[in-house]
Amino acid sequence: MSFEFLNYIWIAVALLTFFSLLFFNIKAPYGRHSNDSWGRMISNKWGWFFMELPALMVMPIIAIIGPSEKNETSYVLISLWVIHYVYRTLIFPFKLNTKNKKMPLIIVFSAIGFNAMNGFLNGYALGFMDLYLIDVTSYHVIIGSLVFISGMVINRWADNSLIRLRESKQGYQIPRGGLFEYISCPNHFGEIVEWMGFAIIAWNLPALTFAIWTFCNLSPRSRNHHDWYKQYFSDYPKNRRAVLPYIF
Numbered sequence: 001m002s003f004e005f006l007n008y009i010w011i012a013v014a015l016l017t018f019f020s021l022l023f024f025n026i027k028a029p030y031g032r033h034s035n036d037s038w039g040r041m042i043s044n045k046w047g048w049f050f051m052e053l054p055a056l057m058v059m060p061i062i063a064i065i066g067p068s069e070k071n072e073t074s075y076v077l078i079s080l081w082v083i084h085y086v087y088r089t090l091i092f093p094f095k096l097n098t099k100n101k102k103m104p105l106i107i108v109f110s111a112i113g114f115n116a117m118n119g120f121l122n123g124y125a126l127g128f129m130d131l132y133l134i135d136v137t138s139y140h141v142i143i144g145s146l147v148f149i150s151g152m153v154i155n156r157w158a159d160n161s162l163i164r165l166r167e168s169k170q171g172y173q174i175p176r177g178g179l180f181e182y183i184s185c186p187n188h189f190g191e192i193v194e195w196m197g198f199a200i201i202a203w204n205l206p207a208l209t210f211a212i213w214t215f216c217n218l219s220p221r222s223r224n225h226h227d228w229y230k231q232y233f234s235d236y237p238k239n240r241r242a243v244l245p246y247i248f
């Protein structure tokens with residue numbers, strides 16, 4: 001099977017996942033949707049750590065050990081990936097203000113597979129394929145970097161705002177301020193923007209595949225969160241959308 005074909009299969013799986021999650025209203029059972037009917041459970045902090053570790057390791061290792069020639073743009077891509085996954089693997093889980101919260105092991109194993117695959121595809125592209133090397137001063141590297149950084153700022157601000165909600169009170173509250181006035185899940189929105197930016201810089205099929213996957217994975221989760229907020233809080237603001245301001 002060619003590398004290109006593998007990417008197309010992975011995009012097809014993403015689209016299938018998107019339509020299944022959306023139309024059958026399936027909720028990935030972690031966080032507020034967690035329940036113990038999915039088998040054995042693990043602490044959610046360690047769950048996050050193990051889920052994200054393959055992405056942190058696989059992409060940079062394959063990209064760096066691979067024989068393909070690299071330039072500054074290759075190292076920009078590797079660095080942005082590492083910056084994101086150091087945060088998601090080593091910092092985010094241990095900042096969470098949740099006590100004794102658990103997630104099913106099956107979620108952890110499926111996310112390990114998901115992250116290993118995305119890490120492999122993106123690492124292989126940089127390490128083993130003779131791609132046309134993009135000049136670091138080209139317009140799409142600059143635009144893509146700005147998009148990535150904007151997404152990262154939004155994602156971290158939203159993650160931190162949600163984590164801070166538990167500092168003064170236990171339980172769930174209505175998040176307020178900034179992008180929360182427009183959408184229920186600015187953290188997911190920021191993550192989607194980040195990987196769109198990465199795809200604009202890389203301008204290759206695996207990065208596009210990962211951007212599509214991120215949208216397909218997170219937009220149904222945002223809708224689940226949004227529906228949950230509307231059910232849980234009778235005074236939940238009516239004008240908010242799930243993840244795309246004014247649209248969805």
Ligand SMILES: NC(=O)c1ccc[n+]([C@@H]2O[C@H](COP(=O)([O-])OP(=O)(O)OC[C@H]3O[C@@H](n4cnc5c(N)ncnc54)[C@H](OP(=O)(O)O)[C@@H]3O)[C@@H](O)[C@H]2O)c1
Pocket residue numbers: 030031032033096097098101155159162163165166171172173174175187188191213214217218221
């Ligand atoms: N690239 C991908 O495909 C992908 C996939 C999944 C997640 N992610 C990223 O991982 C991060 C976490 O995602 P998530 O869906 O798990 O986030 P989430 O459900 O919004 O939860 C994040 C944290 O904030 C707490 N929290 C959320 N809303 C709250 C509220 N209204 N009041 C009080 N506490 C609240 C949660 O507590 P509880 O745990 O108790 O709910 C949890 O500790 C996001 O940045 C997301 O973009 C990326």
